Amino acid sequence: MNIPSIAVHGGSGTITSSIEDPKNKKNYLDALQEALEAGFSLLKNDGTALESVMKSVTILEDCELFNAGKGSVFTSKGDHEMDAAVMDGKNLNAGAVAGIKGIKNPVLFAEDIMKNTPFVFLAGNEAMEYARRQEYEILPDSYFFTQLRYDQWTSLRDSGEVKLDHSSDNELKFGTVGAVAVDSEGNLAAATSTGGMTNKAWGRVGDSPLIGAGTYANNKTCAISCTGHGELFIRGVVAYDVSCRMEYGGMSLEQATNEAIFTRLKNLGGQGGLIAVDAQGNISLPFNTEGMYRGMKNNRQTLTKIMH
Amino acid sequence: MNIPSIAVHGGSGTITSSIEDPKNKKNYLDALQEALEAGFSLLKNDGTALESVMKSVTILEDCELFNAGKGSVFTSKGDHEMDAAVMDGKNLNAGAVAGIKGIKNPVLFAEDIMKNTPFVFLAGNEAMEYARRQEYEILPDSYFFTQLRYDQWTSLRDSGEVKLDHSSDNELKFGTVGAVAVDSEGNLAAATSTGGMTNKAWGRVGDSPLIGAGTYANNKTCAISCTGHGELFIRGVVAYDVSCRMEYGGMSLEQATNEAIFTRLKNLGGQGGLIAVDAQGNISLPFNTEGMYRGMKNNRQTLTKIMH
Numbered sequence: 001m002n003i004p005s006i007a008v009h010g011g012s013g014t015i016t017s018s019i020e021d022p023k024n025k026k027n028y029l030d031a032l033q034e035a036l037e038a039g040f041s042l043l044k045n046d047g048t049a050l051e052s053v054m055k056s057v058t059i060l061e062d063c064e065l066f067n068a069g070k071g072s073v074f075t076s077k078g079d080h081e082m083d084a085a086v087m088d089g090k091n092l093n094a095g096a097v098a099g100i101k102g103i104k105n106p107v108l109f110a111e112d113i114m115k116n117t118p119f120v121f122l123a124g125n126e127a128m129e130y131a132r133r134q135e136y137e138i139l140p141d142s143y144f145f146t147q148l149r150y151d152q153w154t155s156l157r158d159s160g161e162v163k164l165d166h167s168s169d170n171e172l173k174f175g176t177v178g179a180v181a182v183d184s185e186g187n188l189a190a191a192t193s194t195g196g197m198t199n200k201a202w203g204r205v206g207d208s209p210l211i212g213a214g215t216y217a218n219n220k221t222c223a224i225s226c227t228g229h230g231e232l233f234i235r236g237v238v239a240y241d242v243s244c245r246m247e248y249g250g251m252s253l254e255q256a257t258n259e260a261i262f263t264r265l266k267n268l269g270g271q272g273g274l275i276a277v278d279a280q281g282n283i284s285l286p287f288n289t290e291g292m293y294r295g296m297k298n299n300r301q302t303l304t305k306i307m308h
Numbered sequence: 309m310n311i312p313s314i315a316v317h318g319g320s321g322t323i324t325s326s327i328e329d330p331k332n333k334k335n336y337l338d339a340l341q342e343a344l345e346a347g348f349s350l351l352k353n354d355g356t357a358l359e360s361v362m363k364s365v366t367i368l369e370d371c372e373l374f375n376a377g378k379g380s381v382f383t384s385k386g387d388h389e390m391d392a393a394v395m396d397g398k399n400l401n402a403g404a405v406a407g408i409k410g411i412k413n414p415v416l417f418a419e420d421i422m423k424n425t426p427f428v429f430l431a432g433n434e435a436m437e438y439a440r441r442q443e444y445e446i447l448p449d450s451y452f453f454t455q456l457r458y459d460q461w462t463s464l465r466d467s468g469e470v471k472l473d474h475s476s477d478n479e480l481k482f483g484t485v486g487a488v489a490v491d492s493e494g495n496l497a498a499a500t501s502t503g504g505m506t507n508k509a510w511g512r513v514g515d516s517p518l519i520g521a522g523t524y525a526n527n528k529t530c531a532i533s534c535t536g537h538g539e540l541f542i543r544g545v546v547a548y549d550v551s552c553r554m555e556y557g558g559m560s561l562e563q564a565t566n567e568a569i570f571t572r573l574k575n576l577g578g579q580g581g582l583i584a585v586d587a588q589g590n591i592s593l594p595f596n597t598e599g600m601y602r603g604m605k606n607n608r609q610t611l612t613k614i615m616h
Contacts, residue, residue, distance in 0.1 A: 124432015126511030203434030212545035244552030
């Protein structure tokens with residue numbers, strides 16, 4: 001047993017250019033470290049796994065380096081649509097939201113849905129009616145403006161095409177943030193948040209807010225947050241696939257996550273990774289892309305890393 | 309082997325009052341029969357499982373008796389928001405849509421997304437931009453008007469509350485339609501379509517359009533379409549749970565579906581049912597509600613039924 005234990009991620013993909021500059025690299029690692037420390041500190045002080053993942057993910061949402069919350073990419077219309085989900089492994093409660101605008105911390109919106117409505121999933125413009133009813137502050141687009149994301153968007157937009165695929169190979173492909181944790185009581189939780197795809201249109205929803213695809217937690221098995229080519233994670237039902245390999249197939253966390261990423265996802269032609277923790281505090285951080293912004297922390301070890 | 313084989317459903321729940329009138333009951337059974345025969349006829353004439361489930365579900369969408377397509381319930385605003393999904397078990401391709409308006413056959417929209425975009429899931433008002441781009445006919449609200457649904461809605465609306473729970477016990481609780489099939493080649497497919505909850509607000513999305521929750525198909529295991537209390541099917545990832553019990557737990561279709569509905573869903577406090585078929589043409593139609601509109605057909609047997 002190695003609990004409590006926490007892991008975080010800030011997306012996966014081709015990320016060479018983002019970290020060529022050592023200062024840039026340090027900024028990413030520092031941000032991951034801050035999210036880890038804050039989440040772990042809660043766990044050490046009798047906080048729950050749920051509180052811990054919420055804390056870590058809101059910190060990553062507030063950091064403009066990652067594609068979630070403040071750092072969300074631009075849609076084809078030049079604004080920002082965000083998705084998020086949270087799941088509590090203790091009771092399988094879950095909350096999720098897709099396509100919301102102007103909300104500082106989409107993961108808190110997802111938790112609100114979980115705790116204060118009979119629903120699990122609200123999507124699209126209509127979900128904003130719930131935000132207004134709950135008196136969320138609706139931030140102006142300027143809060144979400146970052147020069148990097150703006151430049152990425154305009155270069156895609158000005159290509160004159162409706163870009164359906166992911167953005168260029170010179171940047172992070174799959175921007176997402178997430179956290180998974182197990183607390184001292186053995187309770188698990190997972191949370192994921194994303195700004196989606198640069199120049200995205202048509203209300204496209206990826207795997208992040210979909211329970212079982214990009215986010216899942218169950219005290220009997222594991223907590224999972226994914227980052228990658230969302231469509232393939234949906235078709236592979238990747239997060240719940242890991243859980244089922246453990247529950248029905250008797251695999252360890254490491255075996256199950258490796259199978260899900262290196263066999264199932266790969267066979268589907270999908271790229272990405274995930275972070276996972278089980279009730280014993282074991283952690284697994286597999287990915288089949290060039291890199292994945294990630295970190296983990298327990299009583300024995302603290303690690304933040306980007307490339308292999 | 310008992311292929312080809314097909315099953316359909318038209319929702320589950322408390323349905324006594326709907327079928328007290330023998331003529332009403334006959335209308336429901338006739339509609340299920342028509343959907344079954346049309347889907348099965350395709351299967352007998354070298355049609356694929358995918359073509360077959362699409363045919364059956366569009367027939368059920370066009371029938372005003374069921375809560376999908378034409379018979380969709382009213383939202384809190386007095387219009388109609390529809391969700392649908394389709395999955396092809398041969399290649400795990402999938403398409404899904406949530407919160408669309410004015411589209412005659414949402415399941416065809418989901419298939420269009422699957423076949424003609426790199427995406428799996430489009431949601432909300434933004435998804436309608438894709439519909440306009442593809443020159444879908446946008447039907448007026450009057451097409452979706454049915455006196456029964458209107459009366460259900462006004463009685464809820466006029467109660468003065470924001471109704472979050474499901475509608476009264478005197479009517480079908482979980483309106484959905486769906487079909488699953490296996491063709492002569494052993495390919496599986498599943499499709500589901502729904503008008504959601506009466507008086508629903510805030511862009512609530514249930515399990516129907518979520519791959520792995522309400523809809524799933526995989527040639528290695530089974531094809532599943534669910535109907536029930538959507539939130540619990542999402543938290544249970546019920547459709548993919550059945551598949552995993554077969555793939556990783558070595559269960560038969562019947563064992564896996566019974567476990568999913570009578571153990572897992574029940575333990576979560578969820579009500580509903582599902583239709584399932586495997587590659588050998590076995591069919592299972594379990595539900596834990598008073599009734600489920602359902603039918604199945606293969607070379608040996610044709611059945612349509614409502615109550616236990």
